[in-house]
Amino acid sequence: MKAQLPPASKRPALWEKIYWIADPLDYMDTYARQYEDIFTNYILGANNPWIFVSHPQGIQKVLTDDIFEAPGSVNKILAPLTGDNSIFILEGDRHKRERKLLMPSFHGERMRDYGELITDITHQIMEKLPLKQTFIARDIMQAISLDVILKVVFGVYEGERYNQLKPLLSGMLDIGKSPLTSSFLFFPILQQNLGSWSPWGYFLKQRQKIDELLYAEIRERRENPDESRTDMLNLMIAARDEEGNPMTDQELRDELLTFLFAGHETTATAMAWALYWIHHQPEVYEKLMSELNSLSRDADGMEIFRLPYLTAVCQETLRIYPVGMLTFARTNKESVDLMGYQLPPKTPVVGCIYLTHRREDLYPQADQFKPERFLERKFSAYEFLPFGGGSRLCLGMALAQYEMKLVLATILLNYELHSLEKQPVKAVRRGITLAPKGGIKMELLNKRSQPPKPRVLVGTV
Numbered sequence: 125m126k127a128q129l130p131p132a133s134k135r136p137a138l139w140e141k142i143y144w145i146a147d148p149l150d151y152m153d154t155y156a157r158q159y160e161d162i163f164t165n166y167i168l169g170a171n172n173p174w175i176f177v178s179h180p181q182g183i184q185k186v187l188t189d190d191i192f193e194a195p196g197s198v199n200k201i202l203a204p205l206t207g208d209n210s211i212f213i214l215e216g217d218r219h220k221r222e223r224k225l226l227m228p229s230f231h232g233e234r235m236r237d238y239g240e241l242i243t244d245i246t247h248q249i250m251e252k253l254p255l256k257q258t259f260i261a262r263d264i265m266q267a268i269s270l271d272v273i274l275k276v277v278f279g280v281y282e283g284e285r286y287n288q289l290k291p292l293l294s295g296m297l298d299i300g301k302s303p304l305t306s307s308f309l310f311f312p313i314l315q316q317n318l319g320s321w322s323p324w325g326y327f328l329k330q331r332q333k334i335d336e337l338l339y340a341e342i343r344e345r346r347e348n349p350d351e352s353r354t355d356m357l358n359l360m361i362a363a364r365d366e367e368g369n370p371m372t373d374q375e376l377r378d379e380l381l382t383f384l385f386a387g388h389e390t391t392a393t394a395m396a397w398a399l400y401w402i403h404h405q406p407e408v409y410e411k412l413m414s415e416l417n418s419l420s421r422d423a424d425g426m427e428i429f430r431l432p433y434l435t436a437v438c439q440e441t442l443r444i445y446p447v448g449m450l451t452f453a454r455t456n457k458e459s460v461d462l463m464g465y466q467l468p469p470k471t472p473v474v475g476c477i478y479l480t481h482r483r484e485d486l487y488p489q490a491d492q493f494k495p496e497r498f499l500e501r502k503f504s505a506y507e508f509l510p511f512g513g514g515s516r517l518c519l520g521m522a523l524a525q526y527e528m529k530l531v532l533a534t535i536l537l538n539y540e541l542h543s544l545e546k547q548p549v550k551a552v553r554r555g556i557t558l559a560p561k562g563g564i565k566m567e568l569l570n571k572r573s574q575p576p577k578p579r580v581l582v583g584t585v
């Protein structure tokens with residue numbers, strides 16, 4: 125059958141690319157209005173068609189049919205941040221091996237070890253906030269999620285190495301803060317080392333300092349193994365593949381940075397959005413507080429994790445502005461029919477998570493925040509997919525959901541916050557994620573001295 129790509133805009137490729145970088149939501153909304161379930165775009169160049177699909181059937185096919193592969197080469201753009209051994213960039217058998225090695229560390233069951241740590245981190249950071257002064261929710265959530273990654277994943281606790289790593293990692297993560305700084309990733313020509321005063325040269329220098337600290341941590345762990353430690357780095361060091369081989373230092377370093385990039389921005393942004401919606405809609409706040417107040421004093425992390433309304437609030441938060449707008453690209457091994465179009469072999473296709481989540485046929489009044497929709501009906505893995513799916517389903521899904529719920533519950537039960545956002549907050553690009561413009565201005569009105577039921581939500585079970 126003759127190859128036929130889905131419809132595409134006639135605008136020049138460079139214009140498309142700039143439009144996509146500058147205003148991804150408007151870009152997707154505009155083309156979805158014109159072409160509905162599936163369209164072609166040229167954000168990667170005039171000879172490089174990409175397909176965006178948002179119909180659940182199309183998404184299911186792309187994520188589950190063996191004719192589609194999940195190539196890592198399309199994520200090469202992230203290599204300067206994560207290194208070439210990152211699971212993002214691996215493909216085929218090496219990708220499968222890496223997932224097998226890493227998956228046990230991220231299994232839902234493991235989360236119970238981390239509950240107390242997550243609640244303690246939340247308290248430590250919230251306690252530093254002065255009363256009745258404006259703070260940016262995203263910055264505070266980012267401080268929490270950075271500490272969670274450092275302690276839960278890297279297993280680096282307060283001390284000299286922690287104190288050095290923390291600001292270095294924060295600085296490196298800021299590369300995604302604006303379209304301008306993230307242009308490094310999209311335009312490799314900007315990756316010019318003109319000395320440490322030049323932006324790229326500075327980035328390389330910071331990255332080298334981070335590497336030295338991470339390799340020192342890995343070396344020490346190998347020299348003094350301690351099986352009682354529950355952090356993920358310890359589990360990764362102990363993991364063996366089918367041939368009995370461990371991960372190399374380079375692989376461990378690349379995956380640590382991968383988790384940092386994949387997990388820290390995303391979870392922080394999701395928690396900031398959740399705080400926004402909860403405080404933006406009084407009825408959501410009331411319902412959630414009443415559910416949290418019904419917890420017993422000795423409620424543990426898993427009980428909080430299972431709360432139905434809290435779960436629905438988190439799901440709706442990840443639906444309305446999914447932090448990851450797209451799945452990673454998949455490509456077809458052979459020519460394939462997708463939603464009535466015949467794609468030539470090796471066409472990159474992405475699941476457009478944002479557009480799927482905004483479909484009126486699935487989510488009536490899709491632009492409104494209504495957690496109840498998740499209590500009223502079940503959505504399939506191809507209708508609601510904030511963590512992607514198939515062979516690249518987010519590895520950190522359990523950690524992200526657990527962290528979101530524990531942090532929100534701890535904050536709401538112990539601190540009375542107030543949103544200073546008078547107007548609806550817009551979603552804007554932040555690196556490869558979708559974040560609230562301005563980060564959400566809030567203030568701390570009160571610390572609940574006689575908190576309603578569990579004061580410290582102990583996460584151990």
Ligand code: HEM
Binds near residue numbers: 383
């Ligand atoms: C709310 C928070 C998060 C969201 C919305 C999110 C979303 C996503 C999405 C959409 C993908 C692509 C999946 C696909 O292409 O099918 C992904 C992949 C991935 N995520 Fe997350 N993520 C979050 C948190 C985390 C955390 C906390 C970690 C680790 C600490 C993490 C690690 C990863 C990794 C390693 C992959 C790549 C998996 C692979 O290539 O096999 N993510 N995530």
